[in-house]
Structure formats: C-alpha cells, structure tokens
Amino acid sequence: MNLDKLLETGNRCIHSEPPVCNAVCPVHLDVVAFISEIEKGDLKKAYKLMEKRIPFAKLIGKICDHPCENVCVRKDFGGTIQISELEKIVISQGYTSPKKTLPLPKNKGKVGIIGGGLSGITTAIDLDKKGYTVSLYEKSNRLGGKIWDFEEISFTKEEIEEELEIFERQKILVVLNTAVDQNKLAELTKEFDAIYLGTGDWENELKINSDTFQVEESSVFAGGRLLGQNESIITSVGSGRRAAISIDRYISKVSLNASREREGAFKSLLEQETRDVQSAEIVQKHSDFYTNEEAMDEAKRCLKCQSNECIKACSHMQRFNISPDAYIRQINQSERIILGTHYANKMINSCTECGLCEEECFLDISMKNVIHETRESMVEKGKMPVSAHDFALKDMQFSNSNRFSMVRKQPSKEQSKDLFYYPVLSYSKYARGLYKGSGKSGYLFYPGCQLSATHSEVIGDIYKYLVGAMKESTIEGDVGMYLGCCGAPADWAGRQDLMQENIKKIKEVWKEMDQPTFILACSSCINIFEKYCPEINTVSLWEIFDKYGLPETNITPGRRVLNIHDACATRYNPEVHESIRNITQSLGYEIKEFAYSKERTKCCGYGGLVYYANKEQSNDFVKDRISESTEDMLVYCAMCKDLFVEGGKRTYHILDLIYAKELEAAGLKKMPSFSERHHNRAKLKIDLLREIWGEKQTMDLINKYDFNLIIPEDVLKLMEDRHILFEDIESVVDNARKKEEYFFNPETKNYLSRLRLDNVTYWVRYEEQEKDVIINSVYSHRMEVVEES
Amino acid sequence: MNGENEKNTPWVCGKCHNKLELQKVKVLYLGGSFEVELMKCPVCNYVLITEDLALGKMLDVEEGLENK
Numbered sequence: 001m002n003l004d005k006l007l008e009t010g011n012r013c014i015h016s017e018p019p020v021c022n023a024v025c026p027v028h029l030d031v032v033a034f035i036s037e038i039e040k041g042d043l044k045k046a047y048k049l050m051e052k053r054i055p056f057a058k059l060i061g062k063i064c065d066h067p068c069e070n071v072c073v074r075k076d077f078g079g080t081i082q083i084s085e086l087e088k089i090v091i092s093q094g095y096t097s098p099k100k101t102l103p104l105p106k107n108k109g110k111v112g113i114i115g116g117g118l119s120g121i122t123t124a125i126d127l128d129k130k131g132y133t134v135s136l137y138e139k140s141n142r143l144g145g146k147i148w149d150f151e152e153i154s155f156t157k158e159e160i161e162e163e164l165e166i167f168e169r170q171k172i173l174v175v176l177n178t179a180v181d182q183n184k185l186a187e188l189t190k191e192f193d194a195i196y197l198g199t200g201d202w203e204n205e206l207k208i209n210s211d212t213f214q215v216e217e218s219s220v221f222a223g224g225r226l227l228g229q230n231e232s233i234i235t236s237v238g239s240g241r242r243a244a245i246s247i248d249r250y251i252s253k254v255s256l257n258a259s260r261e262r263e264g265a266f267k268s269l270l271e272q273e274t275r276d277v278q279s280a281e282i283v284q285k286h287s288d289f290y291t292n293e294e295a296m297d298e299a300k301r302c303l304k305c306q307s308n309e310c311i312k313a314c315s316h317m318q319r320f321n322i323s324p325d326a327y328i329r330q331i332n333q334s335e336r337i338i339l340g341t342h343y344a345n346k347m348i349n350s351c352t353e354c355g356l357c358e359e360e361c362f363l364d365i366s367m368k369n370v371i372h373e374t375r376e377s378m379v380e381k382g383k384m385p386v387s388a389h390d391f392a393l394k395d396m397q398f399s400n401s402n403r404f405s406m407v408r409k410q411p412s413k414e415q416s417k418d419l420f421y422y423p424v425l426s427y428s429k430y431a432r433g434l435y436k437g438s439g440k441s442g443y444l445f446y447p448g449c450q451l452s453a454t455h456s457e458v459i460g461d462i463y464k465y466l467v468g469a470m471k472e473s474t475i476e477g478d479v480g481m482y483l484g485c486c487g488a489p490a491d492w493a494g495r496q497d498l499m500q501e502n503i504k505k506i507k508e509v510w511k512e513m514d515q516p517t518f519i520l521a522c523s524s525c526i527n528i529f530e531k532y533c534p535e536i537n538t539v540s541l542w543e544i545f546d547k548y549g550l551p552e553t554n555i556t557p558g559r560r561v562l563n564i565h566d567a568c569a570t571r572y573n574p575e576v577h578e579s580i581r582n583i584t585q586s587l588g589y590e591i592k593e594f595a596y597s598k599e600r601t602k603c604c605g606y607g608g609l610v611y612y613a614n615k616e617q618s619n620d621f622v623k624d625r626i627s628e629s630t631e632d633m634l635v636y637c638a639m640c641k642d643l644f645v646e647g648g649k650r651t652y653h654i655l656d657l658i659y660a661k662e663l664e665a666a667g668l669k670k671m672p673s674f675s676e677r678h679h680n681r682a683k684l685k686i687d688l689l690r691e692i693w694g695e696k697q698t699m700d701l702i703n704k705y706d707f708n709l710i711i712p713e714d715v716l717k718l719m720e721d722r723h724i725l726f727e728d729i730e731s732v733v734d735n736a737r738k739k740e741e742y743f744f745n746p747e748t749k750n751y752l753s754r755l756r757l758d759n760v761t762y763w764v765r766y767e768e769q770e771k772d773v774i775i776n777s778v779y780s781h782r783m784e785v786v787e788e789s
Numbered sequence: 790m791n792g793e794n795e796k797n798t799p800w801v802c803g804k805c806h807n808k809l810e811l812q813k814v815k816v817l818y819l820g821g822s823f824e825v826e827l828m829k830c831p832v833c834n835y836v837l838i839t840e841d842l843a844l845g846k847m848l849d850v851e852e853g854l855e856n857k
Contacts, residue, residue, distance in 0.1 A: 116826040144832065280805075324846060339855050341853070342857070343856070345855075346856075385852070385856060386819075386855060387852075387855060501829075634801060653826075736803075740803060740804040741803075741804070741833075741835060742803035742804075742835075743800040743803055743809075743835065743837055744800065744801055744806075745799045745801075746798055746799070746801065747799055748799070751803065754838070761838070763838065763843065765840075777840060779840045779843050780843065781838060781847050781851065782818065782850070782851050783816050783817065783818045783850070784816065784818065785814060785815075785816050785827070785836045786815040786816065787814075787834045787835060787836050788834060789816075
C-alpha cells in the first residue's frame, strides 16, 4: 500500500478546517465553540474562550469590528449570527477576574514597545507572558489609544482603567508622556534586543515585511496602523499579537517565516453544505443586551459550520466517532506496525464500502477506496483476521461449487418439442420463445447467489419470462442460464486471489457461450461486472421489465406509498433507479423518496461484509435507514430486504410486487437462514434442471443420516449468530455417533461432541430420543486443540 | 486460557466413561503453538472445550492473535 499517497488523501480532508468566521478573525476566536457554550447556557466558559484568544477581552470584545459577521454562512438564511451582541452579554454575565499568575522569570531578553495603543499594549502583554522584560513608551499621558474613543459609549473610564491595571500587576515599565522620534529610536535599538513600533504614524516611510512585520533586516518590528491596512480594531490587535510572535522568534534566533501561513485572517477551504438549511430570523433584543434566553436562541441559529457531511451520512464513522483525516492516520499507523497489535482492524472491517462518503464530500475523498485498498494490503501481508470474512467466503465457495453453480444454454428446439403444439404455442410466450431458438446465446440470465436463495421459487418463472420476452422482440440470441456467485464477498474481503480466479471463470463461461449479454438481478453483481469485466455487456432485469413489459402474473395493483431504498452498489446506475421507479409506478404505487436516495443512497448494513465482521455495526445501518422511513420500504437487492425485515421493517423486494402470492405477508417474511440459503440454492439447481432442461437429479437433498435433527428456535438463532450451518451440526453428530467421540453428562443425559471441519472446530450439545437428535447448543472455535497422549 | 474452572465438570468421557483430568494440552493457531491446562480424558485423549471457554477466554486469545 502506498502510504505517502494515503497520507496525501488524508491531508486533503478538511474535516478540521476552521469555519469562515474563525478563519477571518485576526485573532481566531473559536466562534463555534464560543457559541456552543452560550447555547448550553455556560456564559463563563464562553468568556474563557474569548479570553483565550482576545487580549483585553472585556474591552475589545465590546468594540471589535467583527469581520466574522460579514462572512457568516447564516447570512443568507435569515441573517448573520449576532456575534457582537453575544460577546456583549458574555462579557456582562460571564466575566470572571483573571486568576493571579506566578510571575515568570524575565530572562528571555529586553523589548522596547513604542506606542501604547491597541497593537502596542497587545505586543507588550504577549511578550511579557513569554518571559521578556518589556518597557513601553507612550507619548500621551495614558495607555489604550483608541479604546478611549469608546469611553462612556461602550464602557466607563473605571472599566478601562481596571483592565489596564495589568501593566502594574505585571510590573511592566510604562514610560508615559514620552514621544519617540528617529533619533531616540536609534538610541533604543542599542538598548533593547528588539523594538516594536506601534505609533500609528511615523516620520518617514518604513519598509515593513507584510508577513513578519520586520522593518528591513533590523531589530525593529512595526504593526497597527503603520501596516497601512485599515482602521479595524481587531486587525490592529491581531498585528500586535503577530509582531510579538516575530519578536520572540527573532530574539530566539528561529525562522521568522516558517509555518505562519494561517496566523492572520485567511480564507477557509470550508464550503459549508447548505442544502438542508432552513431560514431562521435573527433573534431581536428587547433592551441594551440580549437576555440569557435570547442569547441561547440566537446561538441555536449558528450552523456550527464544519465539513462533516460524510460523517453525518455514515453510521460507520459515527460508531467509531472518527473523521476521514483521523481514520487515515490510524490506517497509516496500523500499516506501519511490524510487531504489535493492529487495533484498527475491527474498524477497517466495519466499513460497508458503500461509497456515500465520497458522494457527500465536495473534495471527492473516498474512504471506500482507502478502506478497500487497506483490506487488500492486509490480506497481502497476511494480517487480515481470518474470522472476519471466513464464513462469507465459504458461502461464496458453496455457491460456486457444483451444488449450486451451473450453466445452460436455452433448451434446444429438439428438447422442447413436446411444447410445440396448439394451444400451448398460442398462449405461452415461453413456448414460442423456445420454438424460435437459434442455438446461439444472446443473453445469459445470472440471478446471483442471494436472490437465488431468497426468491428461489420465482427464478424459474423469471427465466421463462425472459425466454418469451427476449425472443419475441426479434432478438436472435437465445437466453441461457448461469447460476453462481459473482465474487462480491471476495472483493469486499480484499481477497484478490479469489476474486481474479472467480472472474476468470465467469469470463470463460462468457466466451464459451458466444459472449452473451448478462441479465443481472443483483446490485452487487452489477457492480462487480462493471468493475472486473467491463468487456461483458450487462443489463439489469429491472430494465428488461421496464422495456419489455412485466411478466403476466396476477398482480394486484398497489395503492400504498413506498419509500424506495436504492442499493448502494448501484449508486451510479441511473438506468436502474429509473426502471425501478417506472415499474413501481406502473404497478400503481406512489413513491416517496428518501432524502438519501439514488446516488446519495445509504447502505443497508450488509455491504463490505460488515454483516459478518461486525453485526452491531451492521445493525446501526439498519436502524438508521429504518428511522428515516415514513412508509413501507421497497428494495431491489435481496440482502437489503433481509436486513430491513430482520430489523422489523415491512420491506418489499421489487419481485414481491410482481410475484408474491400474498403481498402483505411477503413484506414481513422472515428471510432464510444461512443453512436454508444453501438448501434453497441447491434445490433451485435441481428443480431448474429437472423442470426446464429435463435433466435428472444429480444430487439428492434427502437426509442421508440415520438420525433426525431437531433444532429448537433458540438454537436456530444461535446458529445464525455463531455462523454455524445445519450441515456442520449433522457432520458433528454423525461423527460422534459413529466413532463414539463425545462427552456425556450423566445428570442431564446430554451429549457433547466436536468435529474439526476445515479451520473451525464445531461443538454440539444434544440429547437423543430414539432417532431424534435434539440440539441444545452449538458453538465453535478456530484454535486447534491437539488431542494426543 | 485454561480449564481450571472446569475441574468439577459434570462431563465424563462418552467412550470409556472415565472422569476427565486437568492436563497440559497443545493448542495451535495461526502458526503459533502453546500449552494450556485443559480437561481431558486420560484414556481416549478427548479434550473438553466448554461453551464458556470457547466463547470467552479462547475467543479473546484468538482475536488477540488475529490482530497481531
């Protein structure tokens, strides 16, 4: 994995980028945090935040010219947040006198400050705090400069004097009534390590570096109005602060320029998403100040701008309370571990790889791609926890074994001749389709492994429909059938070895079958075919339904309203979205769109194999999506239906609307268990071969053991949670009975036996009643126990 | 991870009906091998891993090793 590239992606993430108000503030008050404290009613904490950033906060807070308000994103949605008013009430109610601090030893150097105005007093205080001996020269008889313009307007004489008492407390030498000219300055430069010039005017023009405020290469620094910027109070204060940093660096002999790009006001890269912002009017004050309640209400209007659209949309980042930039730092760290624990593994295997983060990010940062690459890297290095994806990969292996997988051309005319007589040919499109058989496959119906397990009873009907519909519309090619798994589990698990092997097999079939167009009925298949075999033409079953008309079934037109949950794998397939909506509407349903739909759809919680690797995380996705729904849900991916129904939500698969005999019940029908899925797939293959191709059963599904398993409901649930299959239990019990390999509990008459199958040891606790074996519990472990003497 | 808590186990070996004994047993995972004391039939060598052990300490060790 290219970690430099990874970190570069992380650096592009602007989750930590400050909002515009903070960026434009010359002293960078954390406006959002400040306002959040007001919203909570904690004005003291709000004042502390002011004090942290604004020198003489009690005064400056009242007379600041508030450049933040001009850029506030709320401006166009009811009016800018009244930050200046909020500061006033915070000063009035949240002010606490500063704590006495222990004086620092003043041993870092001597600095002379010329001019006791806003910038000068700021520089003086900042340098004093840093441990410099500061002497301040002021030509008038008092410090504060422009602050006095606001006497009796914003505050009293006493208030000003009280704030300026800090000079006495800190024992800063203040020399009043002393004007400094060019000659005096020359003298002072000899006496001090550095000079700050904050006089507002100076007798001759100075060449001031606009970044460091250094005058040429000298020990003199200038700020305030001498910079010629403007009359802004807060800009003056800010320049005094920055000059103090320059002087500190100058005397400490460190770079004057390094990493200071964002010291003054700067342009934030944040582009706040305002799609969902509702307008809200400015809260009016009814006297000189906001009341506490008014202030809280005004604070509530603040959008708390932050780049977090991806997190807001993602149950995964929410569960791990992490932003993409921090996530990438953790991956980087994890990838660099040679010896030690990879703490991020669980998190990395809890992303559904749905891609919504990229869609939500205006910088198109894709955590899906980052995490996918990470999983592949973990696999390559042998660092992927086996248990995370093992069960799902074994399921894939099953689906691509001959117990399910098969490929057939359309039944030949010779094979089908029994159907070619009147009246069958007149009413059966299927029979006519077979009659028109050309022997060359133009289409291959590939229903996928999951739909074949959840809707196995309609796969044959769909196939017959496809033969009828495709051959009717003057299409030369026949329609074949291909059962198998596209390899999505391998892709999600980062198993490129298995993925490539699988794709190779699919491509071989495609070539052998005269390069037909694949008709796909699963969103994950569509995604996998696009990603791994773009040379294969595909079309979704839904587009076929939309274009060639629905199958002739007894469809009851629907009247209800449905929320369509688009599948995340087909996020960028508008033709799929459109055909699903057309079908739904043609069946009489009204559609109510989710806010997150189509290219912004969410994952149901199955994606990325999270359903196996972290069930709790998967449940978060289910709950989140269900909480957004106001109506029954409609999906077109078998796993989406499975998860939402499991979460208690009435959910229809698009095929339910067309084929279900009892629609109401279909919406809540419990989906098959893992074991039933295997059974359904295996049975589907046998049924199709017998019914459509007239081939004899090659395998039988009849119990081949001399006992009957009886599995109570609670154990069935354990099997699902613990990823244990019916056939695993059969193997354990059979082995126990044949070889007498078991433990026995004389009190309960329970048997307990184990059998290692591949890389897992399965344990079954059971009772026997003649031929019945009643299962009481099942569990497994991956460690191998060596049973030797 | 050991079978200390299983000392008073009600399970006996189903084949020879012997009581189980706490013995050192070798366990393997992800290429590593270590010895732990587990309840075992001293005659048939069957090793008892109870549900509590499998889903508790044993799982913790498995996860720990998988994340190494």
